[in-house]
Amino acid sequence: MEAGRVDFYIGLCLAVSSSVFIGGSFILKKKGLLRLAGKGSMRAGQGGYAYLKEWLWWAGLISMGVGEAANFAAYAFAPATLVTPLGALSVLVSAVLSSYFLNERLNAHGKLGCLLCVLGSTVMVVHAPQEEEVASLSAMAQKLKDPGFIAFAACVVGSSLVLILAVVPRFGQKNVLVYITICSVIGSLSVSCVKGLGIGIKELVAGTAVLREPLFWSLLVCLVLCVSIQISYLNKALDIFNTSIVTPIYYVFFTTSVIACSAILFREWLRMSLNAVVGTISGFLTIVLGIFMLHAFKDITFSWDSVPLYLKKGPRDSCQGPQPYAALFGHDIHAEGNVNPPLRGGTKDGWASEQEKDR
Secondary structure (H helix, E strand, O other): OHHHHHHHHHHHHHHHHHHHHHHHHHHHHHHHHHHHHHHOOOOHHHOOOHHHHOHHHHHHHHHHHHHHHHHHHHHHHOOHHHHHHHHHHHHHHHHHHHHHHOOOOOOHHHHHHHHHHHHHHHHHHHOOOOOOOOOOHHHHHHHHOOHHHHHHHHHHHHHHHHHHHHHHHHHOOOOHHHHHHHHHHHHHHHHHHHHHHHHHHHHHHOOOOHHHOHHHHHHHHHHHHHHHHHHHHHHHHHHHOOHHHHHHHHHHHHHHHHHHHHHHHHOHHHHOOHHHHHHHHHHHHHHHHHHHHHHHOOOOOOOHHHOOHHHOOOHHHHHOOOOOOOOOHHHHHHHHHOOOOOOOOOOHHHHHHHHHHHO
16 A cells, blocks of 8 residues: 555656646747748648757757656556646646747636646546556556457547548648647557556566567557657647647647546546546546636736726726726616617607507
8 A cells, every 4th residue: 555655656746747848848849840930941830840950849859758758657657547637737837838938928817727727637636546457568468458449449540540631631720629639549549558668667677578578569669659640740730820729729638538548448437436436527627627718718818997897996996997898778768868769660659659550
């Protein structure tokens, strides 16, 4: 039990540090892509690869690599449904840093959205479902042979190919969901590979000859392939769309995909109590609400002028300054002369004549 608690806190610290590095990597990559756009180089969204010569982009890639390495280690110590929700912290880090370094405004709604992301992540961590014990690659192999997971993986690969071959050429540069969906569904498979490799590395440190296992190398090749696809399409999304749009939407889609994959692969939800299920779903919906507030109201300027008049202090304050709310037409007429508004006719006589016709 004590060893399990130590693993829990190690995984928690690694997941938090991972979010910090990954959140900062978005800013560094975006700065590098903006510099290339200013130089007139072919942009990543148009199929260019000039960002490979930009040191800021490489700094962002290294930062993301460090974050992913910490995330990799976190999955080896803690359940996927504990580590993944903490990715909301990367949304907070990215949103705050983008307001300072990319001049992307973070208003009161955005700050409240960041707070909701943190609170939702905390609720999910408290109620996180516990995975079934998978202590070896042989146990992981049995999980991967499950028909449910095979069907899920086939759906992921098939939908990704359809999006890449048919949807991306037509709608990739118009709709941010195309690139984000590809990154997210492929990312769910990469998390499964990370989990298996983490278990294998722990066995290797313990003295087990896991390097002779074909599954270990298969997971490594699959992970490299999945991460390469994620990086490519994430770069295209960052180059075309605003960072404050890409980061939160990517988090929501990626977290949903990972939770679904983890539930199918480890079947952890079957062991959860009703309170844990409600808490997990509530925490995730809180995060989604925070992401929505962070994105939907990012262009709204929040000031005292937008607050309803009855919330302002003093009667004088309610009579001065701009009036954001206007009375309805019928209310103005009642207030001035208690005259009923004309109906169907243009005057009161016309209204009376209409009544007589009805009789």
